[in-house]
Amino acid sequence: MQSLQQIINVLETVAPLSLQESYDNSGLVYGDPTKMINKAIAALDLTEEVLQEALTLKAELIILHHPPIFKPIKRLSYHDITSQLIIQAIKTDIAIYACHTNLDNVLWGVNGEIANRLGIKEYEVLAPMNGTHQKLITFVPVENLEAVRDALFSIGAGAIGNYHECSFIISGEGTFLPLEGANPWIGKIGQRHTEKESRLELLFPIHLKQQILDTLHKAHPYETVAYDLVSLDNTFSQFGAGVIGNLPESVEEEQLLEILKLTFKTGTIRHNPLTKRTIRKIALCGGSGKSLINNALSKKADAYITADLSYHDFFIPGNRMLLADIGHYESEQFTSDRLVAILNEKFPNFAVLKSGVNTNPVNYFL
Numbered sequence: 001m002q003s004l005q006q007i008i009n010v011l012e013t014v015a016p017l018s019l020q021e022s023y024d025n026s027g028l029v030y031g032d033p034t035k036m037i038n039k040a041i042a043a044l045d046l047t048e049e050v051l052q053e054a055l056t057l058k059a060e061l062i063i064l065h066h067p068p069i070f071k072p073i074k075r076l077s078y079h080d081i082t083s084q085l086i087i088q089a090i091k092t093d094i095a096i097y098a099c100h101t102n103l104d105n106v107l108w109g110v111n112g113e114i115a116n117r118l119g120i121k122e123y124e125v126l127a128p129m130n131g132t133h134q135k136l137i138t139f140v141p142v143e144n145l146e147a148v149r150d151a152l153f154s155i156g157a158g159a160i161g162n163y164h165e166c167s168f169i170i171s172g173e174g175t176f177l178p179l180e181g182a183n184p185w186i187g188k189i190g191q192r193h194t195e196k197e198s199r200l201e202l203l204f205p206i207h208l209k210q211q212i213l214d215t216l217h218k219a220h221p222y223e224t225v226a227y228d229l230v231s232l233d234n235t236f237s238q239f240g241a242g243v244i245g246n247l248p249e250s251v252e253e254e255q256l257l258e259i260l261k262l263t264f265k266t267g268t269i270r271h272n273p274l275t276k277r278t279i280r281k282i283a284l285c286g287g288s289g290k291s292l293i294n295n296a297l298s299k300k301a302d303a304y305i306t307a308d309l310s311y312h313d314f315f316i317p318g319n320r321m322l323l324a325d326i327g328h329y330e331s332e333q334f335t336s337d338r339l340v341a342i343l344n345e346k347f348p349n350f351a352v353l354k355s356g357v358n359t360n361p362v363n364y365f366l
């Protein structure tokens, strides 16, 4: 049994809320974070059937990909389907948590899961996002440098891609004049003090900001710690939308479409004209990925797999790339498995199940 807050902490360590898009509404939708949870289910969407399934299975938490409240709602009306579902969740005290574009925007999230299903072993983010990291610059007495730096490393500062414990240090002199009321670690009230200090610089992902500052204040000996936080425009290969990577071996266009049909159990696949190209490099984005067509083209993908494309989108690649729309639900169906795996890895004995309900609202008349 885990508290709801413990479960949220795990999900938000893997998919920090700071990575969600500005239009999104990921996070806890309803529920008491202190409540102990015996069982949870993971689903793509909140529907009447999913709520019923949670009740039948005695699950106290539903973890979703799509937030049931996406735009602000002004009243809970019994005439509105979203309101009805929320009212029912509250009445039956089933907590609702959504892990949406924050799970889209990590390499190990929605799109990493799709890449795994296609046998793509090595992949990177298709459209890396900026604004994910900040730089901490602080000034530490030389003798305390190692302790402060180690404390910051231990909570994840200084990690850049496959390199951890990255930092930069330069030596110099710091001065300060403690005033009446101060309690200086070194130096005397009313006298300027000069101390040999190191300027320490390291990066950290912004969701760790409060933890970084708490750790800095705890490990640093000064009563008042001098530091700068600098926002960075850099992008990092693990954060952003879509992924791109190579299939284990090249396939013909029709073969790829066949693989997609089987893997994603699609009712139909819409695609641009075939050009008899050989496909190896695949770009993909689960859900509505039309905004990344040009990213896939500029990275010279042989095929781009996504969903929710409109008529005109199919003209964009010309004959440079195969563009395939495999359906929104179909493309994201493995997200529930990912959510289950994330929690199973951290809490091996916690009961979290993939919902058995197919919530796809789109049907195909064949």
Ligand SMILES: [Zn+2]
Pocket (backbone or CB within 6 Å): 066, 286, 287, 288, 328, 332
């Ligand atoms: Zn979606």
